[in-house]
Amino acid sequence: MSLDRLKERLESEFMQLSASPNLEKVMEPGFVDKRLYAIYLVETYHYTRHNARNQAVVATRPEALDPRYMKFCLRHAEEETGHELMAFHDLRNLGYPTLAEADLPAPLPSTQTLIDSLYRTAREGNPLARLGYSYWAEQSYAYIQPLLGMISQGLGVPDKAMTFFREHSSIDETHARVVKETIERFAKTEEDWNAIEECMVQSLKLTARMLDEVFERFLAIKEGDTARYPFLTN
Amino acid sequence: MSLDRLKERLESEFMQLSASPNLEKVMEPGFVDKRLYAIYLVETYHYTRHNARNQAVVATRPEALDPRYMKFCLRHAEEETGHELMAFHDLRNLGYPTLAEADLPAPLPSTQTLIDSLYRTAREGNPLARLGYSYWAEQSYAYIQPLLGMISQGLGVPDKAMTFFREHSSIDETHARVVKETIERFAKTEEDWNAIEECMVQSLKLTARMLDEVFERFLAIKEGDTARYPFLTN
Amino acid sequence: MSLDRLKERLESEFMQLSASPNLEKVMEPGFVDKRLYAIYLVETYHYTRHNARNQAVVATRPEALDPRYMKFCLRHAEEETGHELMAFHDLRNLGYPTLAEADLPAPLPSTQTLIDSLYRTAREGNPLARLGYSYWAEQSYAYIQPLLGMISQGLGVPDKAMTFFREHSSIDETHARVVKETIERFAKTEEDWNAIEECMVQSLKLTARMLDEVFERFLAIKEGDTARYPFLTN
Amino acid sequence: MSLDRLKERLESEFMQLSASPNLEKVMEPGFVDKRLYAIYLVETYHYTRHNARNQAVVATRPEALDPRYMKFCLRHAEEETGHELMAFHDLRNLGYPTLAEADLPAPLPSTQTLIDSLYRTAREGNPLARLGYSYWAEQSYAYIQPLLGMISQGLGVPDKAMTFFREHSSIDETHARVVKETIERFAKTEEDWNAIEECMVQSLKLTARMLDEVFERFLAIKEGDTARYPFLTN
Numbered sequence: 001m002s003l004d005r006l007k008e009r010l011e012s013e014f015m016q017l018s019a020s021p022n023l024e025k026v027m028e029p030g031f032v033d034k035r036l037y038a039i040y041l042v043e044t045y046h047y048t049r050h051n052a053r054n055q056a057v058v059a060t061r062p063e064a065l066d067p068r069y070m071k072f073c074l075r076h077a078e079e080e081t082g083h084e085l086m087a088f089h090d091l092r093n094l095g096y097p098t099l100a101e102a103d104l105p106a107p108l109p110s111t112q113t114l115i116d117s118l119y120r121t122a123r124e125g126n127p128l129a130r131l132g133y134s135y136w137a138e139q140s141y142a143y144i145q146p147l148l149g150m151i152s153q154g155l156g157v158p159d160k161a162m163t164f165f166r167e168h169s170s171i172d173e174t175h176a177r178v179v180k181e182t183i184e185r186f187a188k189t190e191e192d193w194n195a196i197e198e199c200m201v202q203s204l205k206l207t208a209r210m211l212d213e214v215f216e217r218f219l220a221i222k223e224g225d226t227a228r229y230p231f232l233t234n
Numbered sequence: 235m236s237l238d239r240l241k242e243r244l245e246s247e248f249m250q251l252s253a254s255p256n257l258e259k260v261m262e263p264g265f266v267d268k269r270l271y272a273i274y275l276v277e278t279y280h281y282t283r284h285n286a287r288n289q290a291v292v293a294t295r296p297e298a299l300d301p302r303y304m305k306f307c308l309r310h311a312e313e314e315t316g317h318e319l320m321a322f323h324d325l326r327n328l329g330y331p332t333l334a335e336a337d338l339p340a341p342l343p344s345t346q347t348l349i350d351s352l353y354r355t356a357r358e359g360n361p362l363a364r365l366g367y368s369y370w371a372e373q374s375y376a377y378i379q380p381l382l383g384m385i386s387q388g389l390g391v392p393d394k395a396m397t398f399f400r401e402h403s404s405i406d407e408t409h410a411r412v413v414k415e416t417i418e419r420f421a422k423t424e425e426d427w428n429a430i431e432e433c434m435v436q437s438l439k440l441t442a443r444m445l446d447e448v449f450e451r452f453l454a455i456k457e458g459d460t461a462r463y464p465f466l467t468n
Numbered sequence: 469m470s471l472d473r474l475k476e477r478l479e480s481e482f483m484q485l486s487a488s489p490n491l492e493k494v495m496e497p498g499f500v501d502k503r504l505y506a507i508y509l510v511e512t513y514h515y516t517r518h519n520a521r522n523q524a525v526v527a528t529r530p531e532a533l534d535p536r537y538m539k540f541c542l543r544h545a546e547e548e549t550g551h552e553l554m555a556f557h558d559l560r561n562l563g564y565p566t567l568a569e570a571d572l573p574a575p576l577p578s579t580q581t582l583i584d585s586l587y588r589t590a591r592e593g594n595p596l597a598r599l600g601y602s603y604w605a606e607q608s609y610a611y612i613q614p615l616l617g618m619i620s621q622g623l624g625v626p627d628k629a630m631t632f633f634r635e636h637s638s639i640d641e642t643h644a645r646v647v648k649e650t651i652e653r654f655a656k657t658e659e660d661w662n663a664i665e666e667c668m669v670q671s672l673k674l675t676a677r678m679l680d681e682v683f684e685r686f687l688a689i690k691e692g693d694t695a696r697y698p699f700l701t702n
Numbered sequence: 703m704s705l706d707r708l709k710e711r712l713e714s715e716f717m718q719l720s721a722s723p724n725l726e727k728v729m730e731p732g733f734v735d736k737r738l739y740a741i742y743l744v745e746t747y748h749y750t751r752h753n754a755r756n757q758a759v760v761a762t763r764p765e766a767l768d769p770r771y772m773k774f775c776l777r778h779a780e781e782e783t784g785h786e787l788m789a790f791h792d793l794r795n796l797g798y799p800t801l802a803e804a805d806l807p808a809p810l811p812s813t814q815t816l817i818d819s820l821y822r823t824a825r826e827g828n829p830l831a832r833l834g835y836s837y838w839a840e841q842s843y844a845y846i847q848p849l850l851g852m853i854s855q856g857l858g859v860p861d862k863a864m865t866f867f868r869e870h871s872s873i874d875e876t877h878a879r880v881v882k883e884t885i886e887r888f889a890k891t892e893e894d895w896n897a898i899e900e901c902m903v904q905s906l907k908l909t910a911r912m913l914d915e916v917f918e919r920f921l922a923i924k925e926g927d928t929a930r931y932p933f934l935t936n
Binding site: 054056057061067070075078081082085 | 288291293295298301305309311312319
C-alpha cells in the first residue's frame with residue numbers, strides 16, 4: 001500500500017460524507033444560525049481535549065516501539081495540548097463571555113463514541129493505527145475552507161470566535177506533512193497500512209456522525225428544546 | 235512546604251541508605267567485579283525503559299491538568315525515550331558484544347516493584363507526585379560520582395561501557411533545574427508537596443532494594459549460580 | 469425517574485430502529501440466505517466475548533461501590549463467560565464444521581465501536597450505567613422471536629445452529645428480572661437514572677449500526693466480494 | 703514443577719520471614735499493645751479492599767482465557783468482595799466505635815507497594831500468576847493461629863474485634879483447596895509454574911515489609927508520634 005492509496009480512499013470517503021442532506025440544509029441561506037456553530041464548538045472542545053491524551057497513550061504502550069516513533073507521538077501530543085481552550089475561547093467570543101468550562105454539557109453520545117474509539121485504537125490497536133486519524137484530521141481544514149467562509153459571512157461569526165479553525169488551518173499544513181513522512185517511515189507491513197486506513201475511515205465516519213448529531217441538536221434547539229444548552233439564548 | 239524541606243528529606247534518606255552494609259562490600263578492593271556492573275545495567279535497562287512511558291502516563295490522565303504541566307510531562311518523556319538502549323549498549327561494550335535485547339532476563343522482582351509503583355503513581359496518584367521521582371533521580375548522578383570512579387578504575391570498566399552514566403550526569407544537571415522549577419511552579423497545596431515527598435521517598439527506597447537485590451544476585455553468581463544470567467561468563 | 473420511563477424510552481427507540489429499510493429487505497422472501505446469519509454470528513461471537521469482560525470491569529473500579537452491586541456485576545460476568553463459544557458452535561453447525569476461532573475475521577468497525585463504548589462506560593462512566601445495556605439486551609430476545617422464526621424457516625437454519633439465541637431467550641428471562649431489581653435497588657439519583665438511560669440508548673444505537681453493517685457486508689458478499697469471509701462459500 | 707515444590711518453597715520463605723527480629727519484640731510480654739493490632743487492621747482494610755478488585759482484573763484481560771479459569775476468578779472475586787468491611791468492623795470494636803471509613807489514613811507505602819504489585823500481576827503478568835498470592839494467603843491463617851492467641855490473650859483484644867481473622871481461618875480452608883485444584887488444573891507449562899511461584903514469593907515478601915512497616919509505625923506511636931493515626935488514643 002502507499003500514501004497514494006490512502007489519499008484516494010480519503011477522497012472517496014469525503015465524497016460520500018459530503019453528500020449528507022444535512023450539509024445542504026446548512027448551506028441554505030437563513031436556515032442555520034450561530035447556535036449551530038456554538039454546539040459544534042462545544043463538541044470540538046470535548047474531542048480536542050482528548051486528542052493530546054490519546055496521542056500520548058500510544059507512547060505508554062508496554063511493547064517495544066521505535067524510539068523515533070515514540071518521540072513523534074510525544075511531540076505531537078505536546079503540540080495538541082491545551083487546544084481545547086482555543087475552542088472554548090471561541091465559544092465565549094461568540095457571545096457567551098461569562099461561560100465557564102464547568103458550564104459545558106457533557107459530550108454528545110456520538111462525540112463520546114469517537115473519543116472512545118481513538119483511545120482503544122491508541123491503547124490496543126496496531127501502534128501505527130492512530131496515524132490514520134491524524135492523517136485526515138490535519139488535512140481536513142483545507143476541505144473546510146468554504147465552510148469557514150459560510151460561517152464567518154453567512155452566520156456573521158466574528159474573527160475572534162474563529163481562532164481554533166484559523167490556527168489549525170495554518171498549523172496543520174506542517175503537521176500534515178510530518179504525519180505523511182511518519183507514515184512512510186514506519187509503516188512496513190500490509191497490516192500496518194490496513195490499520196492506518198481502517199482508523200482513518202472509522203474516525204472519519206464517527207466524526208461525520210458527530211456532525212449529524214450536532215445538526216440534530218441544532219434542530220431541536222430551533223424547536224425550543226434548550227435543556228442541554230441553557231446558555232444558548234441566541 | 236518547600237524545596238528546602240524536600241532537599242533535607244532527600245539528604246537524610248540518602249544518608250540512611252548509604253549506610254547499607256552491601257555498599258561497604260562493594261567498596262572492598264577485589265570483592266566485586268564487572269559482573270556486578272553488568273547485572274546493574276540489566277536492571278537499569280528495565281526501569282529506564284519504563285521511565286519515559288510512566289512519565290507520559292501522567293499526560294494521559296482524564297482530569298483537567300494545567301496545559302503547561304502536561305507539556306512538561308510530554309517533553310520530559312520525550313527526552314527519556316530510548317535511553318534504555320544506552321544501558322544496553324554499555325552492557326554489550328562490557329564484553330558481551332553479541333548480546334541481543336531478547337537475551338536479557340526479566341526484571342528482578344524488586345525492579346518490577348519499582349516500575350509498578352511508578353506506573354500507579356503516574357496513573358492514580360496526585361498528578362504532581364511523579365515529580366518526586368524525577369527530583370531525586372536527576373540529582374543522584376552527582377552522588378554516584380565516587381561510585382563511577384570505583385567502577386571505571388576498581389573494576390576496569392572501559393569508558394565505552396559507561397555512556398549511560400556519563401550522559402546522565404551531564405544531561406541531568408539541566409533536567410534537575412527544570413524539575414525544581416516545575417515543582418515550585420505547580421505545587422500549590424500541602425497535599426501536593428506531601429505527594430511529591432512521598433513518591434520521592436518511596437521510589438528511593440524501592441531503588442535501594444533493587445540495588446540490594448542486584449548485589450544478592452552478584453553474590454549468587456560468585457557462588458556459581460548463573461542460571462538467570464547465562465551470558466555472564468566473565 | 470423509574471423503570472416505567474426506561475421501558476417507554478426503550479420501546480420508542482426499538483420502534484424507530486425497526487423502521488430500518490434493511491429489515492424489510494431481510495424479510496423479503498428469497499433475498500437473504502444463511503450467509504447473513506453467518507456474518508451475524510461472527511459479530512455476535514465478538515461482542516459476546518467482551519460482554520463478560522466489560523461487565524467484570526465495573527467490579528474493578530477503584531472507588532467504593534456497594535458490595536452487593538459489586539457481587540451482582542461479578543456474578544453476571546460469570547454467567548456470561550464463554551458464551552461466545554455458543555455463537556461459534558452455531559457458526560460451525562451452520563455448515564462450516566472445520567472452522568477454527570483463529571479463522572474468524574476481526575470485528576467489523578461498528579462492532580468494535582460498540583465494544584469500545586461498553587468498556588469506557590464500564591471503566592469511567594457512572595458505575596451503574598452499564599445496567600442500561602443489560603436492561604435492553606436481555607429483553608431483546610423477546611423482540612427477536614419473529615426474526616428467529618424467519619431464520620429457522622425462511623433460511624432453513626437447523627436448530628443445532630441456533631443454540632445461542634434459544635439459550636438466551638430462556639436464560640435471559642430470569643436475568644432481565646434480576647437486572648430490573650438491581651436498577652431499582654441501586655439507582656438513587658436522577659444522575660444514575662440518566663446514565664442508565666443514556667447507556668441503554670447509545671448501546672442500542674451502536675448495535676443497530678452493527679446490524680446495518682452486517683447487512684451491508686452481506687450485500688457485498690452477494691455481489692461477490694468474499695475477501696473478509698473466505699469461508700463463506702455458501 | 704508441582705504443588706509439592708510450591709509448598710516447599712513457601713515453607714522455606716515462611717521460615718526466613720519468621721526469623722524477623724520484630725516478631726520477637728511482638729511476642730515479648732508487655733512490649734506491644736492493641737494499637738499495633740489497630741494499625742494492622744487499617745492496612746488489612748486497605749489491601750483487602752483491593753483483593754476482590756485485582757482478582758476480578760484477571761477476568762478482564764483481552765486475551766483468550768479458559769472459561770473455567772475466568773469463572774474461578776470471578777467467583778473468587780465475588781467471595782472476597784466487601785471483606786474490608788470486616789476489618790473495619792473489627793477496628794471499631796477494638797474501642798473506636800465512632801470511626802468512619804473516611805477517617806482512615808491512606809495505605810502505608812509498603813501496603814501500597816503490595817497492592818500495586820498485585821494489580822500489575824493481574825493485568826499484565828502470566829494470567830495464572832495471581833494464584834500464587836491466593837495460594838499462600840489462604841493458607842497463612844493456619845500459620846497465624848499462634849499469633850491470634852497472643853492477640854486475644856496477650857493484648858486483651860475481644861472476640862468481637864477478631865471476626866476478620868476468625869472468619870478467614872475457617873473460610874479459607876475450602877478456598878485453599880480450591881486454589882490448589884485450580885493450579886493443578888490450569889498450570890501446564892514450566893512458565894506457568896514459575897510465574898505462580900514468583901508471585902507467591904514476591905507478594906509474601908511485600909506483605910512481610912508491610913508488617914515491618916506496621917511495626918515501625920507502632921514504635922513511632924509509642925514514642926508519641928500519632929500524626930498519622932489521630933484516633934489511636936489508646
